[in-house]
Amino acid sequence: MTTRTIHPILIVEDCPEDHEAMTRSLREAGLANPIFVCDDGDSALNYLYRRGKFAAPESAPRPGLILLDLTLPATDGREVLREIKSDPELKGIPVVVMTSSFDLRDVEDCYLAGANSYVTKPVDLDGLVQAVKRLKEFWFGIVVLPRAN
Numbered sequence: 001m002t003t004r005t006i007h008p009i010l011i012v013e014d015c016p017e018d019h020e021a022m023t024r025s026l027r028e029a030g031l032a033n034p035i036f037v038c039d040d041g042d043s044a045l046n047y048l049y050r051r052g053k054f055a056a057p058e059s060a061p062r063p064g065l066i067l068l069d070l071t072l073p074a075t076d077g078r079e080v081l082r083e084i085k086s087d088p089e090l091k092g093i094p095v096v097v098m099t100s101s102f103d104l105r106d107v108e109d110c111y112l113a114g115a116n117s118y119v120t121k122p123v124d125l126d127g128l129v130q131a132v133k134r135l136k137e138f139w140f141g142i143v144v145l146p147r148a149n
Contacts, residue, residue: 007064007145008034012044012080013098014072021125022067022098025132031140034061041075044068045083048090063093064145067135070099070106078109085114092146096135 009026013019019037026035038044044066047054054060066084070077077097084090094116099106100123107118119135122128139145 006033007140008036008061010044010047010063010066011035011037012039012041012066012072012077013037013069014039015069018069018121018128021128022132025129026136028129029133029136031136033064033140036060036063039073041072041077041080044072044080045075048084065139066093066095067098068095070097070101070110078106078113081110081113081115094139094143094145096139098131 009031011019011022013022016039019039023035023037026033036047038047046052047060050057050060068077068080072080077099081095081097084093084095091114095114097110097115097118098121099118100121102120110118119131122131
């Protein structure tokens with residue numbers, strides 16, 4: 001029997017209600033992983049590259065999974081995804097795009113850029129809670145994540 005590592009989760013979401021609902025849903029589903037939140041693309045990249053207020057490694061542990069919104073202020077989620085997947089140190093981190101965009105060009109572009117999955121966020125809170133619980137079951141119940149660096 002193998003033991004699972006408790007991987008931190010990085011939520012990159014500019015809507016406080018959405019990241020609060022995601023965090024609450026993960027907790028209600030029994031996930032004990034540390035959760036970190038960045039509310040724009042620039043702070044997400046600073047977190048991942050450990051710059052500025054995230055310079056100390058303990059303030060920015062390497063996430064085992066990133067939940068990434070596409071529509072972000074400053075650097076948008078598409079650019080954050082491209083940056084992550086083009087960096088040898090970061091590209092192994094699974095990225096789940098969670099967005100309200102139904103645009104098939106976004107879907108295709110995200111997969112071509114290296115997204116590990118693309119989830120359209122439900123518009124209602126109950127739907128979001130259910131989607132996040134399913135993500136938790138898949139990414140932390142079935143999938144074996146890579147070791148954090």
